[in-house]
Amino acid sequence: MQNYLEFNFKIKPLQPWNEILMAELIEIGFDSFTEEYDGILAYIQKELFKETELKSLDLLNNPEIEISYTSAEMPNINWNEEWEKNFSPINIEDKVSIRAEFHEPQNLPTEIIIQPKMSFGTGHHATTYLMIQQMLDMDFNGKKVLDMGCGTSVLAIFAKMRGAADTLAIDIDEWSVENSGENAARNNVDFKVELGTADNLGKESFDIILANINRNILISDIPVYIKNLNENGELLLSGLCFFDVDDILEVCYAENLKLKKKIQREEWVSLLLEK
Ligand SMILES: C[S@@+](CC[C@H](N)C(=O)[O-])C[C@H]1O[C@@H](n2cnc3c(N)ncnc32)[C@H](O)[C@@H]1O
Numbered sequence: 001m002q003n004y005l006e007f008n009f010k011i012k013p014l015q016p017w018n019e020i021l022m023a024e025l026i027e028i029g030f031d032s033f034t035e036e037y038d039g040i041l042a043y044i045q046k047e048l049f050k051e052t053e054l055k056s057l058d059l060l061n062n063p064e065i066e067i068s069y070t071s072a073e074m075p076n077i078n079w080n081e082e083w084e085k086n087f088s089p090i091n092i093e094d095k096v097s098i099r100a101e102f103h104e105p106q107n108l109p110t111e112i113i114i115q116p117k118m119s120f121g122t123g124h125h126a127t128t129y130l131m132i133q134q135m136l137d138m139d140f141n142g143k144k145v146l147d148m149g150c151g152t153s154v155l156a157i158f159a160k161m162r163g164a165a166d167t168l169a170i171d172i173d174e175w176s177v178e179n180s181g182e183n184a185a186r187n188n189v190d191f192k193v194e195l196g197t198a199d200n201l202g203k204e205s206f207d208i209i210l211a212n213i214n215r216n217i218l219i220s221d222i223p224v225y226i227k228n229l230n231e232n233g234e235l236l237l238s239g240l241c242f243f244d245v246d247d248i249l250e251v252c253y254a255e256n257l258k259l260k261k262k263i264q265r266e267e268w269v270s271l272l273l274e275k
Contacts, residue, residue, distance in 0.1 A: 003046040004074040010039040012066040016267040020241060021059050021067065023214055028053040046073065090124060092132050098154060101186065110161055113186045114152050115179075127212050127238040130263055130270035131155055134236055135210075137261075138272070140164040143207035148225065149217070149239070153180035153193065155210045160189035164208070167191035170200055198224040205230050212238040212270075219251055226255045229275050234260070238270040245269055 007030075011017050018040050022033050029048035034041040054060070060067055089099035089106050097106035101113055128151075135155070140162035147156035150169035153176075160167055169180050169191055180193045194200055198221040209225045211218060218237060225235055235257060240248055242264060248271065249259065257273040264270075 004043050005046050005049055005071055006074050007042045007044070007069050007071045008039065009042060009067060009069045012038075014038060016241060017059065017065050017067075019267055021057075023239075023241075024057045024059055027214065028057070043074070087124075090129070092129060093136065095136055096132055096158070098132075110158070112154060112157055112161070114154055114157075114183055115186065126265040126268040127270070128154060130238050130265050130268060131210060131212050131236060132158060133263060133265075134261065134270050134272050135159065135162065138162075138208065138234065138236070140208065144205070144230075146170070146201075146206040146209045146225075146228070148198065148209060148211040148221075149213035150180050150193065151176050151212075152183050153191075154183070155212065156180070156191050156193075157183060157187045157189055159208070159210070160184075160191055161187070168204070168206075169193045170196050172197050197221070201225075201228045204228060206233060208234050208236070210236045214239045215241070215244040215247065218248055222248070222251045223255060226257065226275060231275060233275045235273045235275070236270065237273070238268065240269055240271075241267045242269050245271070 009021060011021060018035060022040060025042050030042045030044040032043040059065060087100055089097050089103050091097055091106065091108065095108060096110045096112065097108040098112045098114055099106060100115060105111060135158055140159050142163065142165050145159045145164040145167040147153060147169040150156055150171045153169045156167050156169040171177055174195060177193050177195045184191060201224060205228050207230050209229055211225060218239065229235060252273050257275055259271060260274050261272040262269060
């Protein structure tokens with residue numbers, strides 16, 4: 001059991017800034033959220049919290065948005081039990097279900113079993129949903145796939161289920177690496193998982209690269225992904241909001257990628273590009 005801090009953020013105007021604040025908070029270690037009518041409740045392990053990191057977030061220093069917050073220490077909570085109470089199965093286009101072991105089978109063509117613990121990637125977030133939606137129309141058969149920023153490795157698992165050959169999942173977060181191995185076993189698939197970033201890639205090349213991370217990491221790492229993408233290979237991105245699309249496409253077009261498909265859910269966007 002971990003000691004947690006609860007932050008109560010009031011945000012004006014609420015949208016789209018609530019989602020953007022959540023994305024920024026995830027970057028500094030916050031891992032669970034509850035949306036409120038006038039803001040969000042956000043949770044972080046006490047030992048991971050650094051006040052200077054919170055105070056330096058772009059959004060908290062943006063004069064066009066009013067954000068105030070209070071914080072309090074939480075009583076010790078068994079987060080796995082809490083999660084089990086609140087996690088319902090996700091249905092993506094009646095084709096894919098993402099659910100936990102303790103849920104009844106959903107009788108959809110593909111069922112992915114995930115126990116995220118502290119990692120991101122249950123399908124509840126729009127960006128994971130968008131990635132899976134795009135992947136439904138892609139051909140993974142025999143392809144070599146990279147899942148960069150794998151979280152629970154839900155995307156690597158789905159790629160393997162769709163026939164991917166060698167697959168590599170990478171995350172900067174140790175929890176995610178450990179959790180990915182457990183989730184792979186739960187779904188009877190096998191792939192390599194590494195702790196790290198785009199710096200791990202070296203000269204290894206892939207037919208498909210999946211990266212659901214965030215605007216800033218994507219902008220800095222897309223050129224590296226592209227070096228490691230085979231000719232005619234596909235790059236599938238999310239973790240960006242609709243207002244980030246132009247900046248991301250600028251980097252992609254500078255590398256001669258072609259945009260194949262753009263889809264949006266709430267304010268989040270996924271881009272499918274081809275080399
Ligand atoms: C939005 S989650 C996506 C998880 C999962 N792939 C999904 O689609 O649901 C982003 C993940 O990227 C990881 N991450 C953040 N920065 C990274 C970096 N520079 N390189 C690799 N992974 C990173 C985070 O730890 C987190 O697990």
